[in-house]
Amino acid sequence: MKAGPLQLGVAPPANRGIAILDFFLRLIAIVGTLASAIAMATTNQTLPFFSQFIRFRAKFNDLPSFTFFVVASSIVSAYLILSLGFSILHIAKSNLVNSRVLLLLLDTAAMGLLMAGSAAATAIVQLAHKGNNKVNWFAICQQYNSFCKRVSGSLIGSYAGVVVLILLILLSGLALSRR
Amino acid sequence: MEGETSAVNIVETPKERKGKAPLLAAPPGGSSSSKAVPVVVKPAATKGGYRRGLAVFDVVLRIAGVATALGAAIAMGSTDQTLPFFTQFFQFKASYDDLPAFTFFLIANAITASYLVLTIPISIVCILRPNATKPRVILMFFDTVMVALTTSAAGGAASIVYLAHNGNSDANWPAICQQFNDFCQKISGAVVASFLSVVILMALVVLSAFSL
Numbered sequence: 001m002k003a004g005p006l007q008l009g010v011a012p013p014a015n016r017g018i019a020i021l022d023f024f025l026r027l028i029a030i031v032g033t034l035a036s037a038i039a040m041a042t043t044n045q046t047l048p049f050f051s052q053f054i055r056f057r058a059k060f061n062d063l064p065s066f067t068f069f070v071v072a073s074s075i076v077s078a079y080l081i082l083s084l085g086f087s088i089l090h091i092a093k094s095n096l097v098n099s100r101v102l103l104l105l106l107d108t109a110a111m112g113l114l115m116a117g118s119a120a121a122t123a124i125v126q127l128a129h130k131g132n133n134k135v136n137w138f139a140i141c142q143q144y145n146s147f148c149k150r151v152s153g154s155l156i157g158s159y160a161g162v163v164v165l166i167l168l169i170l171l172s173g174l175a176l177s178r179r
Numbered sequence: 180m181e182g183e184t185s186a187v188n189i190v191e192t193p194k195e196r197k198g199k200a201p202l203l204a205a206p207p208g209g210s211s212s213s214k215a216v217p218v219v220v221k222p223a224a225t226k227g228g229y230r231r232g233l234a235v236f237d238v239v240l241r242i243a244g245v246a247t248a249l250g251a252a253i254a255m256g257s258t259d260q261t262l263p264f265f266t267q268f269f270q271f272k273a274s275y276d277d278l279p280a281f282t283f284f285l286i287a288n289a290i291t292a293s294y295l296v297l298t299i300p301i302s303i304v305c306i307l308r309p310n311a312t313k314p315r316v317i318l319m320f321f322d323t324v325m326v327a328l329t330t331s332a333a334g335g336a337a338s339i340v341y342l343a344h345n346g347n348s349d350a351n352w353p354a355i356c357q358q359f360n361d362f363c364q365k366i367s368g369a370v371v372a373s374f375l376s377v378v379i380l381m382a383l384v385v386l387s388a389f390s391l
Binding site: 058063108118123128137162169 | 384385
């Protein structure tokens with residue numbers, strides 16, 4: 001505590017608990033987003049027959065939405081790894097306001113980016129599973145089974161990352177309101 | 180303890196800074212380990228000034244957000260284009276409920292618009308009581324959830340709109356925009372409006388963070 005004409009109240013010890021929880025949630029989010037980016041980026045299925053005119057190989061960069069998803073997931077997981085430093089700083093010094101606000105802003109932006117990527121990939125996965133008769137888009141999952149399974153599974157990790165990011169934003173808000 | 184003056188040792192708590200609790204004086208010669216210094220406590224009234232301004236801006240942004248989310252929902256919901264020719268085998272009518280992503284988009288934007296309308300009173304309460312933190316934290320949490328919902332709707336619809344404009348030769352999906360011009364314009368405009376409401380919602384979260 002500072003001595004002087006104005007003695008400020010010490011941040012409640014609950015803020016340190018919030019900071020520790022924040023750190024662990026970030027670790028979980030890193031695992032989720034990184035796993036989903038890697039799972040999507042390593043998709044490569046070739047069907048065992050071929051013809052002169054039609055391609056029978058499916059990769060993530062055949063569909064721009066999947067490319068966007070991989071890029072967004074990678075950016076968010078890199079951001080989360082870098083923000084671990086901030087998180088550790090908040091565990092050590094629970095009184096900081098400006099860095100908590102900055103972390104909150106960046107977390108919001110990261111959540112938006114990750115959600116946009118996940119939603120774009122989800123829309124394409126839904127089309128790939130069901131197709132759409134009315135616009136004559138046929139369901140490619142019926143042929144590319146393993147590609148589809150991998151792509152659908154990688155979405156789980158990124159949605160978990162979104163949920164964790166929302167919790168992180170809430171935690172930062174709670175910590176800011178308790179000073 | 181020696182050397183201690185008879186000044187009152189006041190430790191200011193957050194509640195006192197916000198002007199809520201009466202000042203408490205520790206007993207003289209108390210167990211506090213800090214020096215006894217005369218304390219001047221700054222009143223919390225000056226801090227409310229900028230918070231009130233931010234809260235007013237918050238209400239304005241909410242009203243703007245209602246407009247954009249409602250606009251997006253209406254633009255998507257009023258899509259219904261029928262091409263002036265037909266054959267036995269192909270469909271020549273396009274409407275939002277042909278694609279589940281667009282149906283989800285419509286519902287999500289309607290939810291966002293009604294959420295923003297319902298939280299305008301809470302926001303007005305924040306103007307009247309600029310130093311209250313609980314409504315701010317609640318608003319911030321729900322705004323964040325709404326950012327996620329609206330972004331998911333906008334992102335999903337955006338990827339379908341991209342497909343509609345460009346098609347995908349690897350999956351043999353034709354670009355339907357070349358035929359359904361009016362439909363495409365409406366859905367593209369709806370996606371743009373929805374992304375605008377995402378930006379507004381993010382600005383609301385940022386505002387809440389600054390006024391906490």
